[in-house]
């Protein structure tokens with residue numbers, strides 16, 4: 001496995017891969033590091049589907065708001081490199097902020113509409129930063145496929161839209177959410193949780209599981225579903241709800257609010273963001289109609 005810290009090194013190594021085999025396909029796994037099994041599952045999928053896999057590790061300041069956790073985002077370079085090596089990565093791109101942004105960028109990548117709700121509403125400018133850094137990574141690596149987790153379902157929808165709108169020649173590959181045995185979705189931010197908050201955080205996946213049963217109930221409307229989910233989350237004493245939303249996916253449009261969910265057609269997402277102290281966690285679940293019944297996927 002090769003470690004590149006500069007764009008020049010990255011291009012040089014990619015040139016060697018592509019020129020030693022003109023059929024070579026490149027997979028890209030963009031991350032912010034402090035890797036866990038969720039990231040590892042993306043790496044393994046990339047390794048299985050491509051000749052060579054590139055992992056980027058970059059805590060992108062452009063996607064953090066002024067009062068967010070950029071400065072204290074967890075980092076562990078040595079451990080990350082060992083995980084990358086063990087999961088089929090050929091090349092790690094780990095640039096400094098100055099390498100990616102030698103000067104303040106004057107170009108924005110703004111995906112409209114899809115970024116208006118959920119994390120886009122709670123974190124103004126967040127997805128502009130994501131769009132910019134992912135565009136740069138796509139140009140630098142020129143991958144055939146890029147791997148993103150459904151954990152960040154809105155991010156995935158935004159990146160798919162950006163890729164389509166700007167004709168990036170890359171296939172976006174969605175990957176399922178990896179969870180702890182008790183259901184908590186893996187996240188680099190889980191290390192911030194106190195022991196008590198960690199215990200309470202399981203309420204996110206538990207409320208998604210309860211929702212799976214509730215959507216099947218006769219006459220259940222999005223309004224009623226959301227109020228039940230919010231009530232369940234609030235049973236965890238330290239939970240402070242940022243949002244709980246039921247939206248069409250991947251368009252992220254609002255459903256008919258007072259209509260029974262059983263009458264909705266297509267794919268929907270139940271998405272949650274909940275704070276425990278200063279730590280904000282997100283989770284979601286997709287639901288797909290099948291005749292009159294909603295199946296959890």
Ligand code: AMP
Nearest residue numbers: 031032033038148149151152177178186
């Ligand atoms: P991050 O380092 O948090 O920016 O995440 C990098 C990539 O890993 C994103 O595409 C995430 O959606 C994905 N990811 C993070 N956590 C998980 C998880 N628990 N399961 C699957 N993918 C994940």
